Amino acid sequence: MKITNFHKPARLMPNKDDKSEYHQEFYNKVESDEQWIRLSDGCFRSCWNCYCPKDKLSYDLPIIEKNKVRFLDMNFLYAHSDPKAILDKLSKIKVNNKIVRYAFLCGLDFTLLSLEIVQLCKKARIGRFNNKGHWINGLTIAWDRGIEEKENIIESIKLIESVGYDKRNIACFMLCNGKISYINCLLKLKILKMLRVQIQDCWYDNQKRGSINPIFWTKEECDMFGKLCRSHNIAIIQNQYDSMDLIYYNEMNKPNKDETEMRCR
Numbered sequence: 001m002k003i004t005n006f007h008k009p010a011r012l013m014p015n016k017d018d019k020s021e022y023h024q025e026f027y028n029k030v031e032s033d034e035q036w037i038r039l040s041d042g043c044f045r046s047c048w049n050c051y052c053p054k055d056k057l058s059y060d061l062p063i064i065e066k067n068k069v070r071f072l073d074m075n076f077l078y079a080h081s082d083p084k085a086i087l088d089k090l091s092k093i094k095v096n097n098k099i100v101r102y103a104f105l106c107g108l109d110f111t112l113l114s115l116e117i118v119q120l121c122k123k124a125r126i127g128r129f130n131n132k133g134h135w136i137n138g139l140t141i142a143w144d145r146g147i148e149e150k151e152n153i154i155e156s157i158k159l160i161e162s163v164g165y166d167k168r169n170i171a172c173f174m175l176c177n178g179k180i181s182y183i184n185c186l187l188k189l190k191i192l193k194m195l196r197v198q199i200q201d202c203w204y205d206n207q208k209r210g211s212i213n214p215i216f217w218t219k220e221e222c223d224m225f226g227k228l229c230r231s232h233n234i235a236i237i238q239n240q241y242d243s244m245d246l247i248y249y250n251e252m253n254k255p256n257k258d259e260t261e262m263r264c265r
Helices: 083-091 115-123 147-162 182-195 219-238 242-252
Strands: 027-031 034-038 068-071 101-104 126-129 140-142 171-175 198-202
Touching: 083 115, 115 147, 140 147, 147 182, 171 182, 182 198, 182 219, 182 242, 198 219
Parallel strands: 034 068, 068 101, 101 126, 140 171, 171 198
Antiparallel strands: 027 034
C-alpha cells in the first residue's frame, strides 16, 4: 500500500504562485478509526485561489480498511476516469461485516451533478462527518464563484434533496476574504438562507473565523461575515431563520456599496 505525505487541499492555499506544496499523487493513509484517500487529481476551473492542476489523473481504489473514509480529491467528478463505477463499488464494500460511510472533504462540484450521480452517492453512503466525526445524511458542495450561478445551485440542492438527503445537512463551501466580494458572498449566503442550507466558510490555511488577516476584504467585512455564517448555521439547525432577515437587510443597504452588485439581488 502506497503512503504519501499529505498536504492540505490546494483550494485553500493563499498563494497561487507558490506551487511547491501541492503533491499531485495518490494518497492512502489509515489512522485510528479512519482512512484518508485521494483517488484523482485535477480540476478545470482555475479558480483564482487554487493551483490544482488541470490535467486529469486517476488512481486505483485501495483496499478499504476502515468503516469511516474521507476522500481528498479536488474535483472527483471531473478528474476521475470513471466516477460512477467507483461510487457503485463503494456501495458494496463492508469492513468487519459492517457498512462503510464516506465523505468528500473538499466537496463535490455541484455543476457536474446529475440524478444518476446523486443516486449513486446516496446508495454508497456518501455524506458528511460532523465535528465529532459522526456521519450525517448530507453532501458537501463548493460554491467559490459568484452569484451568477444562483439558479444552478438552487437546482442542484433540489436534486440532492430529491434522492433522500436531508437538506439541512447539506453544506456549501464558500471562499471568503477573496476576489469574490463581500457583497457578492452576502448575496450567495442569502440564497443558502432561502434554501435552508448550511455554509462552510473558508478563510485560507492557518486562519480561523474570528482571527482573520484581511486580504481582499476589510477587517469589518471579515468579522461580520464570520458572525453571519455562525448565526446562519445555528438558525438552519434550529429551524429559526426569519430573525436573520433584518441583519441581511442592514448589511445589504449600508452606504458606499457597489451598486452593480446590489442589482444582483
